[in-house]
């Protein structure tokens with residue numbers, strides 16, 4: 001069979017074609033489209049490999065990627081050199097997207113529950129039956145006047161998928177809940193409070209000279225780790241820099257990011273904001289030397305100067321901060337020296353998140369931390385916090401915040417009591433509340449007879465309890481887009497195109513957007529939407545950018561413009577920035593004190609969970625590459641461990657691999673002891689992500705779920721879960737296993753007195 005390129009293009013048609021990256025630097029003016037190889041007769045494309053630009057949908061970091069596709073199979077994912085968020089960089093998590101795509105435990109077709117809830121007994125049904133059933137239920141509930149008894153639960157969604165979901169929720173009248181890592185809710189609120197910004201600002205590490213981070217593991221898992229790692233690379237060794245930037249990390253746990261710092265300052269849990277206030281005091285108090293910005297100092301203190309912050313003077317507060325005396329430098333002197341360097345070695349940037357935001361005073365902590373940027377003139381300026389512009393496409397969200405713990409609890413109350421409003425149906429997508437919410441909230445137990453639908457490709461804990469399961473095309477198979485949040489400091493859209501067709505044996509019916517449109521149009525009336533497919537939504541939506549001058553894609557026709565977008569992986573305009581002047585900073589208020597549960601437990605340890613670099617909060621626990629990725633500090637893999645101060649472990653007679661229980665009230669988990677000299681006394685550090693009771697063969701039964709035992713304390717400023725506010729008792733079990741580490745189970749060798757190393761191979 002011979003076919004020339006023009007005939008081929010005509011035959012393939014635009015509607016099913018994907019655009020290939022032909023030239024990363026420009027848009028060729030000639031024909032740009034070829035067909036995804038999987039859709040073609042084998043004899044036509046055998047042996048061709050193509051790289052397709054698309055969005056990485058494996059986390060909310062908002063990176064652009066290129067995917068190598070050989071004969072219809074995705075083989076490799078790399079960062080898109082062109083894309084402004086990550087500029088060619090990507091993460092291990094991103095690579096593991098291939099394992100999710102070709103996972104042996106992917107749900108292959110719609111399933112209906114046939115046994116007891118949670119029994120795992122399901123029967124495959126066809127799409128027609130599944131969608132007819134769900135459409136009928138949704139239609140009936142709405143006609144009965146109980147539309148708000150339908151709860152839609154998703155991760156926070158941006159871009160056109162966010163728009164479609166919002167339109168569905170609003171026109172139907174459903175209740176909408178969003179789940180995202182809880183400290184990000186606090187971060188968003190802090191950005192609004194401190195900078196009056198609805199979107200997350202970019203953090204210009206690239207051009208900072210002095211970086212001060214409180215609890216934000218920005219090189220590991222926090223917010224947009226690839227974007228920040230790229231910026232960090234520039235900060236340390238950028239070609240245009242005169243010298244390497246200086247980096248101080250403040251946090252109780254020595255994280256992956258902390259281990260990269262020039263100076264790591266351990267503080268007591270919940271005291272991060274107090275340290276920031278102390279730094280502010282010093283900068284303002286010494287302002288006579290021109291140390292800080294005078295106007296900002298005046299605004300932050302209501303015109304009173306440092307007198308307003310006397311209680312935070314280093315000497316007055318140092319006893320509560322938990323900062324040790326190191327190398328003969330007392331903590332108060334250290335704070336003063338740090339404040340001077342931060343104020344003098346500009347551009348300086350102060351950032352905070354992670355455990356700093358996860359206390360009952362989380363919002364207060366972040367407000368104090370980010371306000372420091374006003375004192376050094378780092379608000380909406382190079383080397384500081386850079387505001388992102390709002391999306392110019394009406395109705396398309398450029399950011400979305402998670403719901404608070406209180407909102408989730410109120411749905412649990414409605415489930416349990418049927419008041420003030422009942423819950424008749426839950427439709428969950430991209431969230432696993434049975435695993436991720438503290439078990440004490442009782443979400444699973446409250447389900448009762450409520451009809452639970454999950455749109456999911458894996459049998460996670462919530463899906464296992466569903467009545468109806470609808471698998472969807474994954475991000476490498478489906479259309480989509482994103483407005484990265486945080487953006488790169490200017491307007492940027494990423495577009496996701498299907499780079500492969502679903503493998504044979506998968507019975508799918510489009511992505512989430514397509515499924516929702518089918519439901520909406522099936523319900524009809526004012527819920528009906530003007531599109532039949534999510535690709536139509538995108539194709540129409542991007543017309544709004546065609547006329548916008550100065551963007552990255554130029555073409556004489558809209559079709560050419562759209563093809564260019566697919567080739568480059570998106571559209572951006574470096575000149576479209578948010579030039580809003582920095583608002584006047586608000587007065588720094590006295591911080592609320594961090595509270596813990598149980599409140600007066602002197603025999604309990606502070607429990608500090610942390611996001612695992614590989615499996616994060618458990619959402620990637622089904623992927624063996626990420627389970628096997630060594631934790632950068634402990635090198636542990638495939639397990640849940642507890643990092644404890646080495647001396648404390650010795651005093652308790654505990655050694656590496658001993659199994660202990662962490663107990664709070666009647667909730668308990670088992671973890672492996674991992675002594676570490678960098679852990680503060682009376683503090684226990686536990687990675688999130690283990691303890692799935694389901695979620696595929698690589699996840700089930702591995703490790704323990706630390707989220708399950710948390711007390712439901714909240715940040716008083718946002719009502720979000722204060723996930724670092726629980727205290728636990730440590731109970732020995734007198735059992736022991738070899739700790740699975742990357743080094744392997746090999747002998748330790750004392751190379752010199754007190755210096756023990758592990759061999760990479762056993763001694764012979």
Ligand code: SF4
Nearest residue numbers: 056059061063091094
């Ligand atoms: S940080 Fe997230 S979005 Fe970026 S490459 Fe990694 S997984 Fe993808």
